Amino acid sequence: MSGIVPAPIARQPWQMLIPLFVLIGFGALVLFSAAAGSWDPYASSHLIRFGVFLVMAFIISMLPRELVQFFAFPAYGIVLLMLLAVELMGFVGGGSQRWLDLGFMQLQPSETMKPVLVVVLARFYASLPVGMIPTWRALIPAGALIMTPVALVLLQPDLGTSLALVFGGAVVMFTAGLPMRWFVGAGLLAAILAPLAFFFGLQPYQQRRVFTFLDPESDPLGDGYHITQSKIAIGSGGFSGKGFNEGSQSHLHYLPEPHTDFIFATMAEEWGFLGGLVVLCAFAMILGWGLSVARASKDRFGKLVALGMTATIFFYVAINLMMVMGLAPVVGIPLPFMSHGGSSMMTNMICIGSLMMVNRWNQKAPRTGLIR
Template sequence: MSLVSSDLVPTQISQLPWKIILLVIVIGMFGLVVLYSAASGNIRPWALNQGTRFFIFLAMAIVMSRIPDNFWALGAFPMYIAILVMLVGVELLGAVAGGSQRWLDLGVIRLQPSELMKPVIVMACARFYEILPAGDIRKFGAIWPAAVLIGLPAGLVMLQPDLGTALMITAGGITVMFLAGVPLRLFIGGALAMAVSIPIIVNYVLHDYQRNRVLVFLNPESDPLGTGYHISQSKIAIGSGGWFGKGFLQGTQSHLDYLPEGHTDFALATMMEEWGMMGGAFLIIAFGLLIRWGIGVSVRANSRFSRLTAAGLSATIFYYVAINMAMVMGLAPVVGVPLPLISFGGTATMTFMICLGILMSIDRQNRRVTRW
């Protein structure tokens, strides 16, 4: 998948998956256009900062693509432990913003360890199933260690509180469990147990604002000026955009401040008001091509760890996109999951680029083995 083949270009450059890199750049540039519009035609404060982060993290992903895939296998558990320690540090020393305690203030940057756990939980679970003997995959010993690996960070993230990130960590780990060959009956049993425990979770585990979001999702008109305000304005913005949108810089919901968080969690609504259904279809197709490539990397992988990691990271990108789009359109409760490369936010962009860098690393190793 290389677009560069000239002998004048170094091999390290020509071997990069340039079609995928260009696709990511196109999505990222479209995101900067959306943020430019969200600021009423100004590159500050969002588009300029997001663009700087985008290219820095894209360069980081390209550097990561040169790392051998066995490095990720050997480093999976140490990275998991390090981020788990950081999550504990968030509970003890974390910075509070917006009523949530999710960040570690390192002076230069404010780091959100829960975001980093999204790709790391995939690698940790993939590493566990790589070293697990094949004959033990249908035994209980294949279940409880992975459940502990997933449950510890998910529980710590729920304490912050951050329901959306906890769900994504859980979904990424469970996806690897499923792909590793854990019997389907166990997932069905777990789903039934979860269904039975939903009333307990809603009434005794979730915070008041999280519980209200679930209730508003079930009955959107119950509190249109309170908890349901975000989703009501988002639906108005998306619906008013129609097929082709109102036009660039012509959105009213975001420019007149009717749409809260129009540059972060609800950036998709800002975009679809101006670009319409066609803009939404473009993003779905673009992310779909990216995820399809990630699945192809998994299919071509030469080790169990690489196969599970590539598939799990592709699923993580899918969960980002699917949960945000469903949330913004009122098809899922508002859980605070951003849309990669479109929503403003450095940590989410970094997490996405980490997934991309590891996928490119596995893809490079696949092509090296194939040529040999």
């Protein structure tokens, strides 16, 4: 087979690329249906964006370790300045100020911060002596690196992205070897402060989302409308669905945001349990490959980058699926590689490119030797 298939093609991580192509293609079909049987405006732009960002991912995969480490902190600083620019001159959409109007596109810097934060934390811990990992010197600077963008994102306001930043940062910190008691203590502190954060830190609409999550039937035509219609769409799909382009919830506009946050419900109505199983298996293969890349990494920096990027994709998938099934509040997080949206596609393809980059480092690393 190696003599038939060119070496550059054979070296690609097809165990990840094939399920990725399945999700992209399946997403395009669902977006075609969400637009009432039209490639425009969702499906065609979805495929074009993927093509552009796939090229970007391959470019990222070719970056050398030294260059990534060198630019980790400068990139973090640039994205942080972009978050500050959002507060000063950001574009307002949907009641939130999250975007920078670049003319040719609306850029959401908070999305870019997710993979950048993983890289800068990995850079910090890779340069920290192992003996300092259990000390406060490993916690305070990393905490500042995480909480500074989190605070700026909360001002937008964007609770979902803030939680994604905290989750990705916490995974890198845990993998770096910080003491377990610190995470247990942070969890207990969060539980104690949760009521105060709920009543004094969340916006009124965010509080309503939590109440709606707990009892969506209390206001089925108001705040509970999104979750109620989503569960109706998923449940009505049954085992094999109603058929391609036959979904009534999306076509009759009962299901809000059928092409973005609730695309899984749109899919489940038409493709049923079998379609959902295909989606879950594809994500499981991609995430499993990400974990295998982290396990194979021969240095601390690569291992932390791989685990952080995998955790970022996992957070998107888990929260979106829980949200559309009524197991979590609606926080506006799209489903990776299927939902229509440029910023989320860019973020997740940066994660894919970074994983491919670490995988290439692993292939070039010596077969023997200790993990640095």
